[in-house]
Amino acid sequence: MGINGKILVFVDLPDGELDETGRGLLSYGARLAGTLDSPWGAVVAVTPDSVQLAAFGAYGTPTITCMAGGETLLDTPALLGKSLAKLAQDELASVIVLPHNDLGTSLAPVVAHELDAAIMTELVTVRQNADGVRLSRKALGVRVAETRLWDCSRPLVATIPLRALSQVLMPTVRPSAPAVASWRTTAPISGAAAAITGRIPADPQTVDLTEAEVIFSAGKGCDPATFEQLKELCKLLNVSFGVTRPVYDLGWTSFERMVGQTGRTVTPGLYVALGISGSMHHVGGIKDSRRIVAVNIDSKAPIFPNCDEGFVADLKELLPRLLDQVKTRIGGTP
Numbered sequence: 387m388g389i390n391g392k393i394l395v396f397v398d399l400p401d402g403e404l405d406e407t408g409r410g411l412l413s414y415g416a417r418l419a420g421t422l423d424s425p426w427g428a429v430v431a432v433t434p435d436s437v438q439l440a441a442f443g444a445y446g447t448p449t450i451t452c453m454a455g456g457e458t459l460l461d462t463p464a465l466l467g468k469s470l471a472k473l474a475q476d477e478l479a480s481v482i483v484l485p486h487n488d489l490g491t492s493l494a495p496v497v498a499h500e501l502d503a504a505i506m507t508e509l510v511t512v513r514q515n516a517d518g519v520r521l522s523r524k525a526l527g528v529r530v531a532e533t534r535l536w537d538c539s540r541p542l543v544a545t546i547p548l549r550a551l552s553q554v555l556m557p558t559v560r561p562s563a564p565a566v567a568s569w570r571t572t573a574p575i576s577g578a579a580a581a582i583t584g585r586i587p588a589d590p591q592t593v594d595l596t597e598a599e600v601i602f603s604a605g606k607g608c609d610p611a612t613f614e615q616l617k618e619l620c621k622l623l624n625v626s627f628g629v630t631r632p633v634y635d636l637g638w639t640s641f642e643r644m645v646g647q648t649g650r651t652v653t654p655g656l657y658v659a660l661g662i663s664g665s666m667h668h669v670g671g672i673k674d675s676r677r678i679v680a681v682n683i684d685s686k687a688p689i690f691p692n693c694d695e696g697f698v699a700d701l702k703e704l705l706p707r708l709l710d711q712v713k714t715r716i717g718g719t720p
């Protein structure tokens with residue numbers, strides 16, 4: 387049992403550029419097409435310029451469908467979703483791939499509803515079996531792990547978590563010169579739709595740690611003075627801060643800041659572990675971070691084999707110096 391139609395990968399072009407998420411989605415699309423032995427192509431709401439076209443080509447993107455007028459719908463996801471569903475019908479798509487971000491999670495239910503399609507959010511792995519396609523996901527901050535069987539009788543709408551996206555160019559993918567086509571809906575898209583009037587960027591000081599981009603975490607190697615210095619550093623650098631369980635147990639911060647197996651499972655681009663030994667209960671909650679940097683006074687601390695970069699240093703010396711340097715850079719004086 388296999389799929390009959392095409393895989394459509396919806397790529398947003400913030401500021402007209404193919405960003406990290408877009409590149410990751412193209413890489414995902416190329417891999418998925420190989421797994422399902424199916425043709426694939428990209429869909430964009432903003433027409434790419436020649437530089438961006440070359441970037442699409444580097445990922446072997448065979449076709450790009452530009453939604454005429456799509457740019458004006460970006461602030462009304464319900465209407466954009468309806469439009470995308472019509473395009474998917476016109477292109478006889480079997481799979482519609484979206485990023486699991488603000489835009490993708492707004493579009494996915496609309497597209498699935500319009501197409502009467504199956505929906506799988508935070509999809510990670512796809513396997514073709516004799517009885518159908520097995521779809522596995524880890525959702526809700528990796529608290530849910532499940533595998534579902536898709537019988538391919540209806541289209542599938544899938545959102546892909548950003549942590550599962552890799553911009554790596556697959557060696558099997560040949561660069562292409564994508565065939566670009568413009569698509570315009572024949573029926574008018576209408577309906578009551580909430581419009582986005584503004585976007586407020588997440589505040590790293592309050593954002594849920596599962597969504598944080600950069601986290602500096604304090605372990606038991608911090609004393610009250612270095613802990614306060616670390617919090618000040620996080621504010622100055624505008625990054626999120628987390629703690630290990632013993633630090634939470636001291637009552638220095640709330641439970642939402644605790645990272646690890648019983649705390650938050652985090653997947654930031656950068657995780658900086660300060661005075662953290664690296665127990666399995668803590669490492670289990672950080673191992674999917676893109677880059678882990680550790681500072682510990684003990685060169686034999688178990689965190690070191692689990693990090694990308696390790697520094698043997700005393701936080702009592704390091705943190706005041708780091709703070710001074712950051713203050714000098716930001717404000718001119720320490």
Ligand SMILES: Cc1cc2nc3c(=O)[nH]c(=O)nc-3n(C[C@H](O)[C@H](O)[C@H](O)COP(=O)(O)OP(=O)(O)OC[C@H]3O[C@@H](n4cnc5c(N)ncnc54)[C@H](O)[C@@H]3O)c2cc1C
Pocket residue numbers: 604605606607608629630631632633644645646647648649650660661662663664665666667668671681682683684687699700701702
């Ligand atoms: C069922 C269960 C669930 C758990 N869940 C979690 C969880 O979700 N999250 C979690 O974090 N823990 C959890 N734990 C606890 C976990 O096993 C460890 O005890 C804990 O992670 C250790 O925290 P730590 O690294 O801060 O402290 P420690 O293990 O005490 O390590 C402190 C480190 O700081 C270094 N250090 C000391 N002084 C300095 C200095 N001046 N400069 C630099 N480095 C210094 C030391 O060399 C040491 O490596 C759990 C335990 C159990 C039993």
